[in-house]
Amino acid sequence: MQLSDFDFDLPDDLIATRPARPRSSSRLLVAEGGRTTDAVFTDLIRWLRPGDRLVLNDTRVIPARLPAIRVRDSSDGTGRARVELTLTAPRADGTWRALARPLRKLRADDRLELAAGHTARVTDRTEADAGIAFNCEPKDLHDVLQAAGQMPLPPYIAAKRPPDAQDMDDYQTVWARHSGAVAAPTASLHFDAPMLEKLRAMGVEFTEVTLHVGAGTFLPVKVEDVTTHRMHAEWGEVTPAAAEAIAATKRAGGRVIPVGTTALRLIESAAAGGRIAPFRGDTDIFIYPGYDFRVTDGLITNFHLPQSTLLMLVSALMGRDRMLALYRHAIAERYRFFSYGDASLLLPDRSALDRP
Template sequence: MKLSDFDFDLPEDLIATRPARPRSSARMLVAEGDRLTDAVVRDLTRWLRPGDRLVLNNTKVIPARLAGVRHRVTPEGPVAAQVELTLTAPQAAGTWRTLAKPLRKLKAGDRLALPEGLGAEVVARDETDAVIRFDRDGAALQAALDAVGHMPLPPYIAAKRKPDAQDRDDYQTIWARHAGAVAAPTASLHFDAPLLAALRDQGVDFTEVTLHVGAGTFLPVKVEDVTTHRMHAEWGEVTPEAAAAIAATKAAGGRVIPVGTTALRLIESAAAGPEGMIAPFRDETDIFIYPGFEFRVADGLITNFHLPQSTLLMLVSALMGRDRMLAAYAHAVAERYRFFSYGDASLLLPAP
């Protein structure tokens, strides 16, 4: 299975830099086996039915992008320089792994002065990122990040414009509860209160799980044989109550449909045991889903349109079939759907 098997041509102007408003007005391509239907997200009530269960990722994106000044004392005297940081994952002992620009200029012991008096120290640095320790933790650190941080927009948006105040709302789901993600579960951004109410009135059930999405979700696949690719690890939790609700839906003949690839990866990780049944889960997962994967929980998926040659395109190809997905993406390009994090949605329902 080659990386080139998951390539397609994408016009640059189809990359969305702002979301649709209202959220549920975004376009939605419905793929039911080989059948494609153009719709909008609020039309989900046409395809979902009583007894179906949507699985929602309730992670909350932290304002993980920071700008400050690096300070170092040298034999020639103190040296200061600008630095940009993007937090990627909390580590043991209160430290954070961090992408930095310029990374090669950082050294262990450097002091970082950030806005509003927030400070940090560089603990270590390797070829890919740095480890830093803030001068505060817990609620105090979260409050400081809320005050001075910027939302960590994906590289393909950040290259076109800087984050602004509007992104504080746009790049956060309406059910975000548990802070820890540095990227949004973007399929969830299409949901608003009226759509949730309409689905509840229709008899659709909801279950929340937590997967803290890391910056590694944007890392490209660099191997031609995709089966040798190694995924980044992300922390997630499926509570006993969530596992029981999902299992009950399966037993009753309802469909379990994750909202987003992060929710899908988590529930399939929670069902990776020898019995193949979903169970409570609280751990890191680096599950890699590509064609040939046997789905044990998910009966469909709501997701956005993904990058060429990405692990997420491989995941949806595993669910629907590679040829079907490439045909769906060709249709989306021809019909000028908007792509990636702030783009349009798809509802993927494999053929029975």
């Protein structure tokens, strides 16, 4: 299985830089078995039914992008320099790992001036990233990031425009609860409160799980044989109550439909033993064609990058040829792609997913 098997050409003008307004007015491409239908997101109620369970990722994106001024005692005039940090993961000692542009301008003990008068310190630097210690109490970090940080828009949006105040709302789900993600579970961005109420009223059920999406979600696959690729690890939790709710839906013959690839990867990690179970910890599950789905009956997701692990995941669910045909259709019909783009509902042939 080669990386080139998951390639396609995408016109640059189909990369969405802003979401649809209202959220639920985005377009929806429905793939039900071999049938393809063009719809809008509010039409989702036509394909869902009472007893279906949508699995939602309730992670909350932190304003992880931090413009900064590096300050260093220097006699040659190089003591101050502009850098941009993107927090990637907290460490047990309260410091954070962070990507930096340009990384070469940082070294241990550099002081960093952030917006709104806040400061931080570089604790260490590797070839890939830096350690950052904020000059505040851990309980105050949320306020510091709200004041000094920006939403960490994906590179393909950030290359077209800088983040702004509107992204603080746009790049956050309406049910976000647990802070820790540095990228949004973007399929969830299509839901608004009226849409959720309509689904509840028709008997669709909801279960929340938590997967803190990391910056590694944007890392390219660098090996030609995709089976040798190693995924980044992300922290997630499926509580006992969530696991039991999902199991009850399966026992009752209902469909379990994750909203987004992050929720799908987490519940499949929690079902590594064959059935859904409580889970808490890191997962680096890599799903590509040939994967044996244990819990998932369908998926709501956006349109993903060429040669990405997410395109491989949806190809595992629907089949590679089917997915590439769907993407050709989406491009021809000018669907909007990636994080702020349109959505798809993927419903494979149920018999292909049933397990004894």
